[in-house]
Amino acid sequence: MTNNYAISVMAEDRVGIIHAVSQKISELGGDIADLSQTVLSGYFTMILLTTLPETVSKDQLIAKLKEADAQLGVELDISIKMLDVLPTKQNAASAQHAYVLTARGKDRIGFVAAVTGFCAKRGINILDLDTRAVDGTYMMLLLVDLNDIDLNTTQTALKTFSAENTMSVTLQHHDVFQATQEVSMPL
Amino acid sequence: MIRSEKILDTVSMIQDENLDVRTVTMGIDLLDCRSDDIDRTCANIKTKIHRYAGKLVETCEEISQKYGIPVVNKRISITPIAHVGASFGEAEFIKLAHALDEAAKEVSVDFVGGFSAKVENGMSDADKALIRAIPQALNETDRVCGSINVGTTREGINMDAIVEVGPMIKGLAERSADSGGFGAAKFVVFTNQPINNPFMAGAIHGIGQHEVLINVGVSGPGVIHRALQRKLNENNEKSPGLHDLADEIKRAAFRVTRCGELIGRRVAETLNVPFGVVDLSLAPTPRVGDSVGEIIRILGVDSIGAPGSTAIVALLNDAVKKGGAFASQSVGGLSGAFIPVCEDKALADAVADNSLVLEKLEAITSVCSVGLDMIAIPGATDAATISAIIADEMVIGMINNKTTAVRVIPVPGKAAGEFVSFGGLFGESVVMPVRNTGKSARFVAFGGKIPAPIHSLRN
Numbered sequence: 320m321t322n323n324y325a326i327s328v329m330a331e332d333r334v335g336i337i338h339a340v341s342q343k344i345s346e347l348g349g350d351i352a353d354l355s356q357t358v359l360s361g362y363f364t365m366i367l368l369t370t371l372p373e374t375v376s377k378d379q380l381i382a383k384l385k386e387a388d389a390q391l392g393v394e395l396d397i398s399i400k401m402l403d404v405l406p407t408k409q410n411a412a413s414a415q416h417a418y419v420l421t422a423r424g425k426d427r428i429g430f431v432a433a434v435t436g437f438c439a440k441r442g443i444n445i446l447d448l449d450t451r452a453v454d455g456t457y458m459m460l461l462l463v464d465l466n467d468i469d470l471n472t473t474q475t476a477l478k479t480f481s482a483e484n485t486m487s488v489t490l491q492h493h494d495v496f497q498a499t500q501e502v503s504m505p506l
Numbered sequence: 507m508i509r510s511e512k513i514l515d516t517v518s519m520i521q522d523e524n525l526d527v528r529t530v531t532m533g534i535d536l537l538d539c540r541s542d543d544i545d546r547t548c549a550n551i552k553t554k555i556h557r558y559a560g561k562l563v564e565t566c567e568e569i570s571q572k573y574g575i576p577v578v579n580k581r582i583s584i585t586p587i588a589h590v591g592a593s594f595g596e597a598e599f600i601k602l603a604h605a606l607d608e609a610a611k612e613v614s615v616d617f618v619g620g621f622s623a624k625v626e627n628g629m630s631d632a633d634k635a636l637i638r639a640i641p642q643a644l645n646e647t648d649r650v651c652g653s654i655n656v657g658t659t660r661e662g663i664n665m666d667a668i669v670e671v672g673p674m675i676k677g678l679a680e681r682s683a684d685s686g687g688f689g690a691a692k693f694v695v696f697t698n699q700p701i702n703n704p705f706m707a708g709a710i711h712g713i714g715q716h717e718v719l720i721n722v723g724v725s726g727p728g729v730i731h732r733a734l735q736r737k738l739n740e741n742n743e744k745s746p747g748l749h750d751l752a753d754e755i756k757r758a759a760f761r762v763t764r765c766g767e768l769i770g771r772r773v774a775e776t777l778n779v780p781f782g783v784v785d786l787s788l789a790p791t792p793r794v795g796d797s798v799g800e801i802i803r804i805l806g807v808d809s810i811g812a813p814g815s816t817a818i819v820a821l822l823n824d825a826v827k828k829g830g831a832f833a834s835q836s837v838g839g840l841s842g843a844f845i846p847v848c849e850d851k852a853l854a855d856a857v858a859d860n861s862l863v864l865e866k867l868e869a870i871t872s873v874c875s876v877g878l879d880m881i882a883i884p885g886a887t888d889a890a891t892i893s894a895i896i897a898d899e900m901v902i903g904m905i906n907n908k909t910t911a912v913r914v915i916p917v918p919g920k921a922a923g924e925f926v927s928f929g930g931l932f933g934e935s936v937v938m939p940v941r942n943t944g945k946s947a948r949f950v951a952f953g954g955k956i957p958a959p960i961h962s963l964r965n
Contacts, residue, residue: 421517449510460510474571489517491574493508498768499519499761500512506764506771506835 320373323402324380325366330395332363339387340365340395347383348372352405368405377401416466417446417493420477424486426457434459434488437480443468462493516761520575524728524796525762527769528789529579530566531619531704531721532559533711533782536585544598547591548605555582555609555618558718561777563614569772575765578725578791578931579616582609583709588623592632596639603643603650610649619709621652624699626661627955637670641677645689651707657697657900659907662958665897669953671695672893676916679885683918686926691880694913695896697903703839704785708876708911719782721839722770726762727788728796730826733758734804751805752825759786759829767834783838786830787875788822790850792933798822798843799852810853811862819843820873840909842875847935848915848928849880854935864895864938872902877911882926882937885918892916894946897956905959 328340337356344351349371356365371380377399388394422434431450438445438461447462465473474490481488497504519525539550559582566577584590584606591602603621610618621643623633640652654671657663675695679687694708701712704721711719737746737754746754766784774781790798799810805818823843831837845867847853856862864881871877877899883892896912903910917926922939 419513421513451510458514460513470572487521489521489574491517492572495573495575495765495768496508496513496516498764499516500508502832504764506767 321370322373322375323405324369324371324377325400325402326369326384327398328363328365328384328395330363330391330393332358332361333391333393335391336363336387336393336395337365339391340367340384343383343387344369344371347375347380349375368402370405413466414493416464418463418465418490419493419496420459420461420463420488420490422459422481422486422488424457424484426452426455430457430486431459433484434461434486437477438463441468441473441476443473519729519761523732524725524791524793525765526576526578526725527570527722527766528725529581529704529706529723530562530577530770530773531581531583531709531723532562532779533583533702533715533719533721534558534585535711535715535717536587536590540590540592542593544594544601547594548601551590551602551605552609552612555584555606556612558779559613559615562773565773565776569769569776573765573769573772575769577769580614581704581706581709582613582615582618583704583711583721584618584620586620586622586624586710586712588630588632588636589713591636592630594632594635596635599636599639600643600646603639603647606650607647615649617649617651617706617709619651619653619706620711621650622654622710624655625664625667626655626658626697627664629664629667637667637674640674640693641681641689644678644692645681651692651694651709653694653696653699653708653710655696655699656896657904657956658958659698659904660958660962662962663697663897663900663904663956665950665955666953668695668893668896668900669950671896672889672891672950675892675914676889679916680918686882686920686928687885687915687917688928688932690915691913691928691932694879694911695900696909696911697900698907698909699911700839700909702783704783705787705789705840705844707913708840716780716782719780720770720774720777721782721785722766723785723787723789723839724762724766724830725789725791725796726759727790727798727801729762730755730758730788730822731795731797731800731804734801738804748805748821752821755822755825756829759826760833763830763833781836783836784830784834785839786827786834786837786841787839788826788843790844790846790853791931792849792851792854794851797850797852798845799850799856803852809859809861810856811866815866816869816873819845819870823874840875844876844879845870845874846880846913846933847938848882848933849931850933854933857938858936864940868898868902871899871910872906876909877903877913879911879913880932880935881914882917882920882935883914883940884921884937885916886921887916887940888944888947890947890950891940891943891945893950895940897950901956904956907961
C-alpha cells in the first residue's frame, strides 16, 4: 500500500535544490507523479506530487527532506500535505476557451487584487499568471479559461474596469499569440 | 503558456503599432444574376449579395473581438460587372451600380468592388457601355468602386481603351468637383489585374473562382517600422547591414500575415465559405506610425524620393513577400508594398516638400505593388497626358510581368502645390505637379495596341 503527498518547497534559489529533494524522495522509494517549479526574483518555489510506501511516515519524510538543508547550505521551507488520491485534473483550458488577459498600468498597491478580483467576480478561472514591473509600470499576464463565460459581456465589463482603474487591459484568444509567435501553429 | 515577452510583443503590435486587418473582402460570383430584364437583374444581385454577405460584418466584428485585432474594412468584390450586364446599355449599367450600392448599404459593407471590365485585347459592346457609364455611375453611388484592366503581359496593352480612360478619369473628377474630385479615387486602371485582390478600388471576384469566398488584406507598416527601429537601437558592436534589416522585415511580415490568415480563416469558417487568399500588401493609413514612407526613411534616405528610395522599396517589397509567403497557405491579390500618396502621411509630406515627384514614383512602382496610387494632380492636366501617364505605367507591368495600376485624381480647379483632403482613410496631400503636360497627344492619338513583349511567348 502507498500514501500520496503534495509537497511544497521554498528557499532562496541555488543550484541543486530539485536534485536534493528528488534524491531524498527516491531514497525513500517515492515515485514523483508531477512537479512544477519556478524562480521568482531569485526565490525558489516548487510543488510536487508523490507516492510513497505506506511504511514511510510523514515525520520520516520531513526528516529525510530536511537532510538536504546541510547539503545545500540553505534552509528549505517545506510543507507537506497527505492526499487521499493523487489529483489528475488537467489545469489547462481546452484550446477553444483559453484567452490571454493583459493589464498594464502604474505600479501601485492593490493592482493584482483588482485584476484578480475582476476575474473572481465573473467566475473566470486563472490558469497561469505572470507579472512584471518595468520603470514604474506594472504588467499582469493571465491565461484564463472563458468556458461558459460570455465574451461580449466580459469585454464590455473590461472596458469599464480599465477606465475605472486607469489600466490598459486586453483580452484576446490564445490562438492569436500562437499564430504570431509560433511557426508550428496550424491555422 | 507562451512566454510573457512574446505575449507583450503581440499586444504591443496591436496597441501601439497599428496592427490590424485592413480588409476582409467577400468575393461573390454574380454571373447567375443575369437576365434580359434590368430590374430583374438588379433584384437578383441584391438578393444574392444579401444571402451571402448578410452576416459578413457581424461575423467580422465577432471574430475581431475574440482575437482582439481590429478589422478595419469589410467589403465585397463581385464578378466584373461587364460580364453580368452584357447586352445592357449605358443607362442599365448605371442602374446596376445603384443596385450594388443599395446592396452594399443593406449589408453595411464599406465598399463593393467590381464595376469593372477586362479589355486588354479589345472592347465588347458591353465593355464600351460600361466604360461610358462609369463617371455617372461612380458619382451617383457612394460605395461602388470600378476598375478596368487594359493590359496583360500575355496580350499586350489596349491603347484604344487607354485613350478613353484618360477623359473618363477627368470626367469622374469633374463630376465630383465639390469633394476635390473624389470620384476618381473610386476608379483604377490596371495591367495584369489580379482576380482575387481584396483591396479597393481594384477588388474583383474574377472568373474561374468559387461561388463565394473570403479574401483578406493585412496592414502592418507600423509593425515593420517599429521592428526596424528596435533593430537599429540594439547596441551591437557591428551595425546591421541591409540584409539584416531585410531579415527583420521578414520576421515582422510573418507575424502580421499570420494575424490576417487567422482572422480570415475564422471568418470563412464561421460563414461556412471557402477561404481564398491573404494579400500581403503593406497598406498604410494616414495615421502617424502606419506609413510605408516612414519605413523608407528609416531605411536610410533623409527624404522620400531621394536616390536610394527605389532600392529601399525593392528590398522592402521582397522581404514582405518572403515573410508573408511562409505565414500563409495561399497568397494572392496584389501582395507588395503600397505607395498610395494621399493615404500615407509621410509620402504626402514628401510631395509637399518636392522631394517626391511623379517620375520617381513611377520608377518605384517598377519594383513594388501596385502603381501610381492616390495621387492628386492638377485639374487642368489634359486628358491625353493622363492617358500617356497610364500607358507608361501599364507597360512597366506588362514588361515586368507584374501588376501595375494608376489611380490619379485630377483635382478640379486646383493647381500644383494646392492642398486637397479626401477625408478618413483616403487622406490628403498637396497636388503633385505633372511636368511636360500637353506633349503626348500625338502618341495617344495613334490608339491601337502595344504588342505583348517577346517573353509573352512562353508556351
